[in-house]
Amino acid sequence: MDFFDRFAVPHPSFLIYASMVGIGLTMIAIVLGITYFKKWGYLWREWITTVDHKRIGIMYLLVALLMLFRGGVDAVMMRYQLSMPDNTFLDSQHYNEVFTTHGIVMILFMAMPFITFFFNYLIPLQIGARDVAFPRLNALSFWLFFMGMGLFNISFIVGGSPDAGWTSYFPLANNEFSPSVGTNYYMIAIQIAGLGTMISGINFITTILKMRAPGMKLMKMPMFTWSAFIANVIVVFAFPVLTVLLALGTMDRLFGTNFFTTDNGGMDMLWANLFWVWGHPEVYILILPAFGLYSEIIATFARRNLYGYKSMVVSMVVISVFSFLVWTHHFFTMGQGAFTNSIFSITTMAIAIPTGVKIFNWLFTLWKGKIIFTTPMLYSMLFIPLFTLGGVTGVMLAMSAADYQYHNTMFLVAHFHNVIIPGVVYAMIAGLTFYWPKMFGFMLNERIGKWTAWLMSVGFVLAFIPMYITGLDGQARRMYTYSESTGFSMLNMVSFIGAGIMAISFALLVYNIYYSIRYASRDIGNDPWDARSLEWATHTPVPEYNFAITPQVASTQAFWDAKKNGHELFKGKIEKIHMPNNSGWPFILGCIFFVFGFAMVFSIWPLAIVTLIGILGCLVYRSFEKDHGRYISVEEIEETEAKLRGAKK
Amino acid sequence: MKIDNSLPLEYSTEENNLKILGFWIFLGAEIMLFATLFTMYFTLENRIGNGPSGAEIFEITPVLVETILLLTSSFVIGLGIHAMRLGNKKAMMIFFSITLLLGAGFLGFEIYEFVHYIHVGATLQTSAFTAALLTTLGTHGLHVTFGLFWGIAILIQIKKRGLTPETTNKSFIFSLYWHFLDVIWIFIFSFIYLKGMM
Amino acid sequence: MKIKVKWALLTMIFTIATVLTGCEPLLVLDPKGPQAKTQADDIMLSILLMSGIVIVVLAILVFVLIKYRASNQKDDYEPPHIEGSALVEAICIGIPVVIVIFLSFVSVKSNYEVEATPAAYEDTEPLIVYASTSNWKWHFSYPEEDIETVNYLYIPAGRAIEFKLYSYGPITSFWIPQLGGQKYAMADMVTTLHLAADNPGEFMGRNANFSGAGFAKNTFEVTAMSQADFDEWVEEVHETATPLTEDKFEELLEPGHLGRSTYTGTHLEFSPAPEHNHGSTESEVDHSEHENHDSNHSDEESDHAHH
Secondary structure, eight states: OHHHHTTSOSSOOHHHHHHHHHHHHHHHHHHHHHHHTTOHHHIIIIIITOOOHHHHHHHHHHHHHHHHHHHHHHHHHHHHHHTSTTOOSSOHHHHHHHHHHHHHIIIIIIIHHHHHHHHHHHHHHHTTOSSOSOHHHHHHHHHHHHHHHHHHHHTTTTTOOOOSTTTTOTTTTSTTTOOSTHHHHHHHHHHHHHHHHHHHHHHHHHHHHHOOOTTOOGGGSOHHHHHHHHHHHHHHHHHHHHHHHHHHHHHHHHSOOOSSSSSTTOOHHHHHHHHHHHHHHHHHHHHHHHHHHHHHHHHHHTTSOOTTHHHHHHHHHHHHHHTTSOGGGGGGGGOOOHHHHHHHHHHHHHTHHHHHHHHHHHHHHHTTOOBOOOHHHHHHHHHHHHHHHHHHHHHHHHSHHHHHHHTTBHHHHHHHHHHHIIIIIHHHHHHHHHHHHHHHSSOOOHHHHHHHHHHHHHHHHHHHHHHHHHHHTTOBTTOSOOOGGGOOHHHHHHHHHHHHHHHHHHHHHHHHHHHHHHHSOSOOOSOTTOOOSGGGTSOSSOOTTSOSSOOOOOSTTHHHHHHHSOOOOOOSOOOOEEEOOOOSHHHHHHHHHHHHHHHHHTTOHHHHHHHHHHHHHHHHHHHHOOOOOEEEOHHHHHHHHHHHHHHHO | OOOOTTSOGGGSSHHHHHHHHHHHHHHHHHHHHHHHHHHHHHHHTTOOTTSOOHHHHOOHHHHHHHHHHHHHHHHHHHHHHHHHHTTOHHHHHHHHHHHHHHHHHHHHHHHHHHHHHHHTTOOTTTOHHHHHHHHHHHHHHHHHHHHHHHHHHHHHHHHHHOSOHHHHHHHHHHHHHHHHHHHHHHHIIIIIIIHHHO | OHHHHHHHHHHHHHHHHHHHHHHSOOGGGSOOSHHHHHHHHHHHHHHHHHHHHHHHHHHHHHHHHHHTBGGGSOTTOOOOOOOOOHHHHHHHHHHHHHHHHHHHHHHHHHHHHHTSSOGGGTTSOOEEEEEEEETTEEEEEETTTTEEEESEEEEETTSEEEEEEEESSSOEEEEETTTEEEEEEOSSOBEEEEEEOSSOEEEEEEEOSOOSTTGGGOEEEEEEEOHHHHHHHHHHHHHHOEEOOHHHHHHHHSSSOOOOEEEESOGGGTSOOOSOBTTSSOOHHHHHHHHHHTHHHHHHHHHHHTO
């Protein structure tokens, strides 16, 4: 009996049981649906075993959207709990689990897959390549990420969610103060997903360095590819720190080591330091690709080339270097003394300079342009003022003496949502709207799209601006309740209303997808936005091989030059194309990793050892496998091309 | 597959080039991994709690033997790659086998060393220092162990398939990995053992 | 129409901000001590400066959006190709550099101010208070006065106070917004926070760093009083309170919430603060030797921790 006890949720509530039933019914419905429509074979052949970067990208997108809603529900629950003093909707344990999972889900399982979706879908298209450098590793990255995500998400119905905050500071996160298996899930699920992220980082760097179309020198790459390149370099340098950190945390929790304990020489501050040595670069991993997307969108709809291309690139390089030199600003209050704080205060403020350069470059891109307000452009134009507000509050937080007052308060919470939502989330939705026609062959409805953008912004302002004020009034973050006498209640109610409006705007986004699937025109051509870079030069929908003939590039906006200045993109004739074969082993390996992770979380050692051997077995099998891919014949390509050209006109 | 005959076999195809570059980037990540472990080790080095310190438990003899074995193996795998470039399959396989044997010897001594540590009361649970030491050494040791299995898999493939662009590519990448482990060991030797014994 | 919505939005933000800040001064911006004053001044200065930046960016944005809208231009207008100009970009870098240098200067100066005895009370002898947390309580030990309180803090106004912070569990953060910013209390070292209250008064104090289930209610009350009243209170405690025994203290450390209580004697005698003082010159080696010497004590601590 003892064996099964540990799988029970330690703090059950009606909400958790309701979600259990909900998840169970949804799973059964999906399985029945797929069986009824006989889609298992299709699913296996076309999606689960795929190595096509576009399909892998779309799977990342699905996960990201799913997690956006999960994290969003968490957010609304928190805002509702705090909307009234002494509210009893959530108890403290449940609230702690909710804000912990909200943070992890939004950063690691929503924002990360969202940008990885853009990396996957766009990088090969923007550089004129047929796929990424290692298509199979790419599939493995996805399945590792997916299984890590899955493992993390079952935590709240099997054994309990992590409850020590997304930062999981020790000693709070050790066995003594966090006795449930929740924090084991944190350590192991993030480890598995992080492994996937690191592999894809290596993959994209290699792709960008080696597979660019002829003529595309580094300084002729589209801005999004540049931002993706720099972000992935940060991934490769920052994620090993996370790997070590989580491994040490796992050992402390499972094997009784003393890295972060308070006994026998353990050092809790080491966790905080290592966590932020990874954690700060991580936020730039998210924001730089977002900057890249804004650059593409703003240039497209200002009908002008991006102003200050070189300084855009240089500023991103500077930001990436500085991102590793500021981690201490997350704990100015740890008592390092005035000197250390001063150094990190200055390095932190210095990041505002390259970021400011980017803002001004976008403004100058609009200058003398011919601005068209489409939905993606609207998001970008709302991004600039809102993100500037988030950026300047960041400078305020960087003043370490004043940070003693902001730290751990709602002011800080307001700040980082103020950069992440207009910075990253808007970019993701703007990018999604922008690239939707390329992916699916129809556009999202513009009118609903603009309503969504405005509603989201109104909701955002109402939800987060009050937090700056309550923070300065002494409301600490992560408090599950407060008393009437504090006077926080009115502003928190405003926040809740804002959160509700944001929730409506996301529902509207879903409605827009539904509406556009039903009613949008399918006759949109390959280049509905009159855009500038290579991804628009191929057909919609994009054929498996991306480009029938590898394009020739001579500037940063090759496709625009082809349209306006007579640049010839596709020289030469069609030749047979080498493509990789689909493979089931990334998925199988991912599944074994899932079981391994589960065994580790619950310390079921025999199963852990068996699955570990299984993982090694998979690697050996892969090493001996002979698979040189296949060729698409010239006739086949010509046939596809003719069909796509026909479909378009 | 296009094969460029002007280049060594391991570089001769597009795919091979990608793999070699990708592996270098992977080694960059590995450097960060070990850099983090070293940072962690140096932070916790003197936090020995109630356990022994490095000076009390380090033994120079097995460490010296391990160092000699691993340095030699790194030299021998260099000879193996040279033989591979000359197209001498037999010599290459002999050198690779010697490398793996030396690696196995290294591992044997490291296991002995670990048993010794546990015997003198420096286990994973003793103190922050012992946990840091055993984790750092253990991570390197696991890399060597993984390398042994990887090397055996490559040897079998070369025996069965000969020196093809694919097998030479794998062997070359394996040699990069092996040299990397050697470099890491030099850091471990200098900054963990020598510094700890002084 | 969109511009109107934007302005409506902005007016709304400003109205909310001014109305709400107008009601009652925000704690952090209503300082009652020199350290909090330094911080509030920095905050107000940066808010002003930063508002300037936001307004400039917003103004440029609104201007270009109106001027260069496609509907405001001829159909055949073709935007020019502009690579960028060194002069413009130098200005875009130069102005932020100047602002950052200025703020760095302010920041560094304030850093040294808040990390030292408040300048106004430098000639007073600082009162030393050991403030430690256990889940989810605050223990205040006055070694010189030889008394200890739980969950409330009496301090003399007009005198520098030096808090020595540490924790019997997770990392916590000692924060009295109106007297000054927070600092962490941790299990393996003591941090020092310098504060002072200008005048008698009552203030809210709390743990600001998440520390588990009871975190939200991990607060304490601070009363600043004249030195004479403070001395009187100390005397009264010595007359009325019971001594703090080791057993009693162990009982206090049990996780949970407690009301206010007062004792004579401090726990420092049988369960001293961690030795390692961050930022001090004491080396790590010395530290571990201390730990060995004090192994009896650390054993006790770990016993407590295992409850």
